[in-house]
Amino acid sequence: MxxxxxxxxxxxxxxxxxxxxxxxxxxxxxxxxxxxxxxxxxxxxxxxxxxxxxxxxxxxxxxxxxxxxxxxxxxxxxxxxxxxxxxxxxxxxxxxxxxxxxxxxxxxxxxxxxxxxxxxxxxxxxxxxxxxxxxxxxxxxxxxxxxxxxxxxxxxxxxxxxxxxxxxxxxxxxxxxxxxxxxxxxxxxxxxxxxxxxxxxxxxxxxxxxxxxxxxxxxxxxxxxxxxxxxxxxxxxKEFISRDVAGGDAPEVRIAGAAASSGRQAAETAALPYTGGAVFRITCLGENTYGTALSEVVLSTGVHFAILQGTVSTIKEVPYSQLTVSFTGAKEAVELAVAKLRERDFDVEVLG
Structure with a gap:
């Protein structure tokens, strides 16, 4: 056009x-x-x-x-x-x-x-x-x-x-x-x-x-x-996204989409401490955003996790989440947790 x-x-x-x-x-x-x-x-x-x-x-x-x-x-x-x-x-x-x-x-x-x-x-x-x-x-x-x-x-x-x-x-x-x-x-x-x-x-x-x-x-x-x-x-x-969406103030969890879905108008934020372990960026786009897949995978593999930073919101009315997560546990258990998340269409990127 x-x-x-x-x-x-x-x-x-x-x-x-x-x-x-x-x-x-x-x-x-x-x-x-x-x-x-x-x-x-x-x-x-x-x-x-x-x-x-x-x-x-x-x-x-x-x-x-x-x-x-x-x-x-x-x-x-x-x-x-x-x-x-x-x-x-x-x-x-x-x-x-x-x-x-x-x-x-x-x-x-x-x-x-x-x-x-x-x-x-x-x-x-x-x-x-x-x-x-x-x-x-x-x-x-x-x-x-x-x-x-x-x-x-x-x-x-x-x-x-x-x-x-x-x-x-x-x-x-x-x-x-x-x-x-x-x-x-x-x-x-x-x-x-x-x-x-x-x-x-x-x-x-x-x-x-x-x-x-x-x-x-x-x-x-x-x-x-x-x-x-x-x-x-x-x-x-990256600068635009950091400034306009994530606020540039890591570590922080922004739950704008979840807050809106539960009837609250303001975004709910909370800083969580880093506890050590392997760090991953987990991204989900679509209906799994508000699901329980992450907790189910963690429970089934015995891995412990902490959310270091994250956003839950929408892109043109489609929900998404992007979380920076620390997994702690046996190497095999962490690898299994990552594999299971990918099977459920989560994009999992190794950060460190």
Whole structure:
């Protein structure tokens, strides 16, 4: 659906040239939610603006829906842009226009007749949950409501692709979660391809199917979110995960997913002492996350264990756990415990 081929963007020239993107290659499949994460200055915003050619690349090609946008003339490009919606960090709403008129704005530009325009705006108001706010002005709305208007406006032309430029970074955590849920619902209801950029791993973890990590203008790691999230390879990826998810304060056990499942809102944390023994990282993705397999294996083999650090949470509504565990006992018993865990589809990595 989206394919970037050897994408390059250079600002300035000669001795004052700054390379924002350097030979970047990326593919986003139709209907998926793809996240790009990176620090400020890594090239995220330049990347997303190159996709709809708000920034024209210095080199390379941008393909959307089978068409090479970088080869199109001005008129053809304008038509193709209607298939690409975009929402922004700071909403970019018309302050003197009502919610209704903000959503109707691109339809009026396209010459949509009044009856069809009214029907479409009402449909979008319902989709984003703003039916009761259609006559209000942006100054009367909360940040989350403003972003819902921005989403509805971006969907007015029935795009195939929705680009999200740090769409939740100006919002508080609770509002962020509600916007992410809305984007996930839109993706499922409309089959819309969504590409979002962010500096928050929580955003990636919540709704994305795949993720790419951008650093110094290039992609340093990419893949399915669970794979990148649970087995990061690049130091930048590890830094994001440590900061945004694990908190970077080991040894610690974070039971966010378990706490939520038992009705508690806050994550429950507890530090456990290291008692010696072989150390393993045990990862589980799916229904076994909340099961008793670990305790059953330990009891059946006579091995003692201590959880040194761990997380229980979800990746796009799929539960997972990742625990750093110390096993003590006879060598044969520890090896048997590891073998039994692997038989039950746990990924067990020897750390020391």
């Amino acid at each position: 989206i394919e970037l081929k050897n994408l390059t963007k250079v600002y300035g020239s000669k001795s004052r040239a700054t390379t924002a993107l350097s030979g970047l290659n990326l593919t986003v499949d139709k209907g998926e939610i793809f996240g790009v994460i990176g620090h400020s200055g890594a090239g995220k915003s330049t990347l997303i603006r190159c996709i709809n050619l708000l920034e024209r690349p210095t080199g390379g090609e941008v393909w959307v829906g089978g068409r090479n946008l970088t080869s199109l003339g001005k008129r053809e490009l304008q038509l193709e842009r209607r298939r690409i919606g975009m929402i922004f960090q700071h909403f970019n709403l018309l302050s003197s226009a009502t919610v209704y008129d903000n959503i109707a704005f691109p339809l009026r530009l396209a010459g949509t007749d009044r009856t069809k325009l009214k029907s479409k705006v009402e449909e979008l108001l319902s989709l984003v949950g703003l039916e009761a706010h259609s006559g209000k002005y942006p100054s009367q709305l909360s940040g989350g409501q403003k972003q819902r208007v921005g989403i509805a406006r971006a969907l007015a032309s029935d795009p195939d692709v929705l680009l999200c430029d740090e769409a939740t970074s100006a919002l508080d955590p609770q509002t962020t979660d509600s916007i992410l849920k809305l984007l996930l619902d839109i993706n499922r209801k409309l089959g819309l391809t969504i590409l979002l950029i962010t500096h928050e791993m929580h955003v990636i973890q919540s709704i994305c199917d795949r993720v790419a990590v951008i650093h110094e203008g290039g992609i340093v790691e990419q893949g399915p979110v669970a794979e990148v999230f649970l087995k990061p390879k690049h130091e930048v990826t």
